[in-house]
Amino acid sequence: MELFAVPDLPEIREGDDLAALIRDRVDLRPDDVVCVASTVVSKAEGRAVDLADFPAGPRAREIAANLEAISGDEKDPRFAQAVLEESTEVIMEAPFLLTETRFGHVGVNAGIDRSNVPGHDLLLLPKRPSESAARIREGLPADRVLVTDTCGRPFRHGQRGVAIGWAGMAPARDWRGEGDRDGRELGVTVENVADELAAAANLVAGEGDDGTPVVVVRDFEWGDHGESDAHFRDVDGDLIRQAVRGWSFD
Ligand code: GDP
Ligand code: MN
Ligand code: MN
Ligand code: MN
Numbered sequence: 001m002e003l004f005a006v007p008d009l010p011e012i013r014e015g016d017d018l019a020a021l022i023r024d025r026v027d028l029r030p031d032d033v034v035c036v037a038s039t040v041v042s043k044a045e046g047r048a049v050d051l052a053d054f055p056a057g058p059r060a061r062e063i064a065a066n067l068e069a070i071s072g073d074e075k076d077p078r079f080a081q082a083v084l085e086e087s088t089e090v091i092m093e094a095p096f097l098l099t100e101t102r103f104g105h106v107g108v109n110a111g112i113d114r115s116n117v118p119g120h121d122l123l124l125l126p127k128r129p130s131e132s133a134a135r136i137r138e139g140l141p142a143d144r145v146l147v148t149d150t151c152g153r154p155f156r157h158g159q160r161g162v163a164i165g166w167a168g169m170a171p172a173r174d175w176r177g178e179g180d181r182d183g184r185e186l187g188v189t190v191e192n193v194a195d196e197l198a199a200a201a202n203l204v205a206g207e208g209d210d211g212t213p214v215v216v217v218r219d220f221e222w223g224d225h226g227e228s229d230a231h232f233r234d235v236d237g238d239l240i241r242q243a244v245r246g247w248s249f250d
Helices: 017-021 037-044 058-071 077-085 128-140 193-205 241-245
Strands: 002-005 033-037 087-092 098-101 105-106 144-154 158-166 170-174 214-218 226-228
Touching: 002 017, 002 193, 017 033, 017 037, 017 128, 017 193, 033 037, 033 193, 037 128, 037 144, 037 158, 037 193, 058 077, 077 087, 087 241, 105 144, 144 193, 170 193, 193 214, 226 241
Parallel strands: 033 144
Antiparallel strands: 002 214, 033 214, 087 098, 098 105, 144 158, 170 226
């Protein structure tokens, strides 16, 4: 398997046809997995916004005041308002704002980015990243597309890429029922291939001014395994979320 960045992509603007820009720069093969950083999907979809677009309501002002008191740093209540408007649930509001976005992804600040957004204050995540992935896929000779974002993880320092949208492939490879080297049957292993590929692609894409938001994974083989559509956990089956909901910071 190899990974390479699509070269010479321009600064992406609202209305740009990402598939056409990619197609013009690389000869894709049907079984390539094209990994697109959410940042450029958002830019193309007009998700760059300004703090002035989010007049803060009472809940946002309360959240920002609390965060400001805890951190000692100035917190703009309009930013909290933007996070609330992108979210269906506030899971934690201190010492950072952790929410579920409208498409089911749980992340700090609803994944709203303040880097790589020329001319605007904020970049919201794509509204429905799997639909974005499907649209991009339609314009490409490659059969599989992932939309990625850089995200932190609980229990570990540092960030890495995750898949927030996918098309043309199931997110996970199901090992249940297969054997290990000792003949023991695997009972629970559902490997999130979409996240694994997204992490590798993110490693190639970089985080700063590299200008390489699209990475092609070539010769990745699924192998003889089942598929699983499970990606974002349902609230009911999410024990960690249920525990964190009852937790308060002081
Ligand atoms: P995220 O992980 O989706 O939040 O995206 P990042 O902001 O970390 O950017 C990922 C990569 O895309 C980095 O190499 C950035 O330099 C690059 N990038 C971001 N926006 C653009 C753009 O409009 N055009 C190009 N060519 N590269 C971009
Ligand atoms: Mn991001
Ligand atoms: Mn990134
Ligand atoms: Mn193992």
